[in-house]
Amino acid sequence: MKDLVDKIAALEKISKQLEPSVKDRNDLNREAQMFANSFLENLESYSAYNSQPPKFETLSLQKMPKTFSELLVAFNSEVVLKGIKPASGKHLGYVPGGGIYTAAIADFLAGVTNEYAGMYYASPGAVTIENELLNWMKDIFGFPSSAVGNLTSGGSIANLIALTAARDKYKIKNEKITKSVIYVSPQVHHCIHKALRIIGLEDIQIRFLELDENYKIITSNLIKYIEKDVLNNLNPFMVIASAGTTDTGAVDPLLEIGNIAKQHNLWYHVDGAYGGFFMLLAQKKHLFKGIHMADSLVVDPHKGLFLPYGLGAVLVKDKEAVFHSHHYTANYMQDAKGDLQINPSDVSPELTKHFRGLRLWLPLQLHGLKPFIASLEEKILLTTYFRNNLKQLGFALGPEPDLTVSYFWYPSKKVNQNEFNQKLLAFIHAHGDVFLSSTKINDRFVIRMAILSVRTKKKTIDSAVEMIAFCLKQTNEYFSTLS
Numbered sequence: 001m002k003d004l005v006d007k008i009a010a011l012e013k014i015s016k017q018l019e020p021s022v023k024d025r026n027d028l029n030r031e032a033q034m035f036a037n038s039f040l041e042n043l044e045s046y047s048a049y050n051s052q053p054p055k056f057e058t059l060s061l062q063k064m065p066k067t068f069s070e071l072l073v074a075f076n077s078e079v080v081l082k083g084i085k086p087a088s089g090k091h092l093g094y095v096p097g098g099g100i101y102t103a104a105i106a107d108f109l110a111g112v113t114n115e116y117a118g119m120y121y122a123s124p125g126a127v128t129i130e131n132e133l134l135n136w137m138k139d140i141f142g143f144p145s146s147a148v149g150n151l152t153s154g155g156s157i158a159n160l161i162a163l164t165a166a167r168d169k170y171k172i173k174n175e176k177i178t179k180s181v182i183y184v185s186p187q188v189h190h191c192i193h194k195a196l197r198i199i200g201l202e203d204i205q206i207r208f209l210e211l212d213e214n215y216k217i218i219t220s221n222l223i224k225y226i227e228k229d230v231l232n233n234l235n236p237f238m239v240i241a242s243a244g245t246t247d248t249g250a251v252d253p254l255l256e257i258g259n260i261a262k263q264h265n266l267w268y269h270v271d272g273a274y275g276g277f278f279m280l281l282a283q284k285k286h287l288f289k290g291i292h293m294a295d296s297l298v299v300d301p302h303k304g305l306f307l308p309y310g311l312g313a314v315l316v317k318d319k320e321a322v323f324h325s326h327h328y329t330a331n332y333m334q335d336a337k338g339d340l341q342i343n344p345s346d347v348s349p350e351l352t353k354h355f356r357g358l359r360l361w362l363p364l365q366l367h368g369l370k371p372f373i374a375s376l377e378e379k380i381l382l383t384t385y386f387r388n389n390l391k392q393l394g395f396a397l398g399p400e401p402d403l404t405v406s407y408f409w410y411p412s413k414k415v416n417q418n419e420f421n422q423k424l425l426a427f428i429h430a431h432g433d434v435f436l437s438s439t440k441i442n443d444r445f446v447i448r449m450a451i452l453s454v455r456t457k458k459k460t461i462d463s464a465v466e467m468i469a470f471c472l473k474q475t476n477e478y479f480s481t482l483s
């Protein structure tokens with residue numbers, strides 16, 4: 001016994017190192033705070049993109065502990081200063097959000113208190129906050145209070161949960177899989193295809209719908225496809241619309257598609273990961289008419305509400321459909337019976353889950369909704385401003401966007417246009433001041449702009465225009481020396 005107690009005492013001496021003293025905590029906090037302040041103060045002067053790879057040796061795990069200051073230096077040089085800078089307002093590629101500071105404070109508090117947000121029984125307060133946020137979203141999108149939802153790590157997992165519910169509601173399994181049909185836009189986000197494979201629907205039939213000149217689903221074709229599939233003894237199952245496509249920012253005609261879905265008894269899923277929260281703008285509401293008809297809806301607060309990465313959301317009207325795959329009772333969870341609210345763990349593959357609701361709840365409570373709405377409207381106007389400037393530089397533009405994603409290309413007459421624009425983008429990436437990504441639209445290589453970072457301001461767009469004008473000159477020179 002004495003031996004045992006001595007051993008425990010010896011181990012405690014070492015394991016205690018994981019629990020810093022008040023003084024140590026103060027020191028750590030101070031250093032982290034200084035780092036965060038310096039990062040944010042200097043953010044604007046950083047390039048939005050640096051293509052250099054990190055030094056592996058600097059990041060590899062070392063046998064001997066290092067000091068926090070040493071690690072911050074390595075973190076800064078090899079992580080923060082390399083790659084794309086998502087916190088920067090000059091990130092106009094993919095779908096940026098920026099990351100508001102008060103959400104980071106919430107993450108800190110969620111980490112320190114380590115609330116268990118998977119079940120009401122464990123943290124009724126945390127689960128109440130998460131459900132309150134979901135209720136708020138139900139209100140925005142016109143979902144009934146009986147709908148269930150989940151705060152996920154992002155839009156991909158949110159889409160996965162929605163599609164699983166659709167599968168279970170319509171019992172798409174066994175020989176039914178290959179006969180069932182899903183209707184999507186060719187512009188649907190690729191996470192939908194991933195989700196279908198993950199949930200065992202890889203062999204389902206996918207109909208790609210024709211799009212109009214604004215890259216929106218043509219609904220008359222949808223009806224034709226459904227009727228033809230019924231005639232061929234197939235099983236029309238689900239239609240997926242996008243409330244803001246990633247490539248072109250288009251919002252599909254949600255009301256018309258909703259009506260067709262109801263008429264033909266299809267599950268109606270809307271992916272609003274990029275565009276959903278633009279519904280908060282009075283002048284954009286009309287685009288989202290009919291979104292309330294969806295059986296399931298995905299939005300991404302780490303895009304449209306400017307949070308740091310790590311928060312998506314899904315709403316599903318049919319609770320039983322969601323519970324079919326996710327609700328589980330195990331013996332070791334018998335104490336959790338009789339919970340007063342829906343448990344997040346019954347709506348998601350996750351059991352133990354980070355208390356990610358706090359990172360949305362705190363900013364909403366601290367700032368109110370107004371600055372979020374103003375910021376969304378600002379992004380819409382900046383998109384127009386950017387496009388106007390590009391036009392003056394001689395660029396060709398994609399169609400007037402519904403929201404804040406658009407694209408452009410230089411209609412070079414001397415050289416193959418795709419080649420010219422690829423070279424132009426290479427110069428833009430090498431320049432690095434403002435980050436833009438590219439995509440292919442109807443085989444045309446185009447440069448894409450996605451304006452959704454909370455830190456993108458008018459002066460950001462001015463620098464982007466300046467950079468593009470400079471790179472355009474470089475590209476012209478490059479091709480003229482070739483010829």
Ligand SMILES: *Cc1c(COP(=O)(O)O)cnc(C)c1O
Binds near residue numbers: 153154156271275312
């Ligand atoms: C970003 C995006 C997704 C994927 O969401 P993640 O948060 O990146 O997992 C899905 N659909 C659309 C339309 C998106 O823009």
